[in-house]
Amino acid sequence: MKSIVQSIAIAASLFAGVAHADITVTDAWVRATVAQQTATGAFMRISTTEDTTLVAASSPATPLVEVHEMTMKGGVMRMRKVDAVAVPAGETVELKPGGFHVMLLDLKQPVNEGDTVALKLVFRDSKGRMDVREVKAEVRALNAAAGAPAHGEHHH
Numbered sequence: 001m002k003s004i005v006q007s008i009a010i011a012a013s014l015f016a017g018v019a020h021a022d023i024t025v026t027d028a029w030v031r032a033t034v035a036q037q038t039a040t041g042a043f044m045r046i047s048t049t050e051d052t053t054l055v056a057a058s059s060p061a062t063p064l065v066e067v068h069e070m071t072m073k074g075g076v077m078r079m080r081k082v083d084a085v086a087v088p089a090g091e092t093v094e095l096k097p098g099g100f101h102v103m104l105l106d107l108k109q110p111v112n113e114g115d116t117v118a119l120k121l122v123f124r125d126s127k128g129r130m131d132v133r134e135v136k137a138e139v140r141a142l143n144a145a146a147g148a149p150a151h152g153e154h155h156h
């Protein structure tokens with residue numbers, strides 16, 4: 001009898017020991033939009049204690065949020081939707097202008113410098129476990145990162 005109880009206790013403790021990855025998101029910011037602009041990028045640094053991937057994002061600012069990658073092809077900046085951004089254990093992955101970013105599309109209202117945009121980031125680890133992080137991204141001016149192109153053009 002006792003062994004069953006012990007087994008359950010051990011199983012429970014083992015289960016409790018399966019900690020989720022410790023995912024940290026810092027320096028989240030969103031680029032302010034200019035007149036008529038209905039899409040903009042969100043950027044941040046992500047680190048984790050266990051391998052994981054950023055698979056989705058959402059925001060109350062707009063129902064259409066995608067994870068994008070910006071690449072140079074033949075001297076032209078292109079953006080495409082990606083299914084996941086790998087975040088290896090012990091490394092810091094930077095979502096930044098010119099690279100991976102979270103794209104806020106179909107914005108109905110301008111995103112102004114000084115505003116705060118809430119973002120929900122969905123992660124999935126190698127075992128399929130989901131984890132969500134919520135961050136408040138500070139809106140910075142268009143020229144916050146000089147040299148990056150505007151987010152007007154999209155190539156899906």
Ligand SMILES: [Cu+2]
Pocket residue numbers: 041068069079080101102103151
């Ligand atoms: Cu984009």
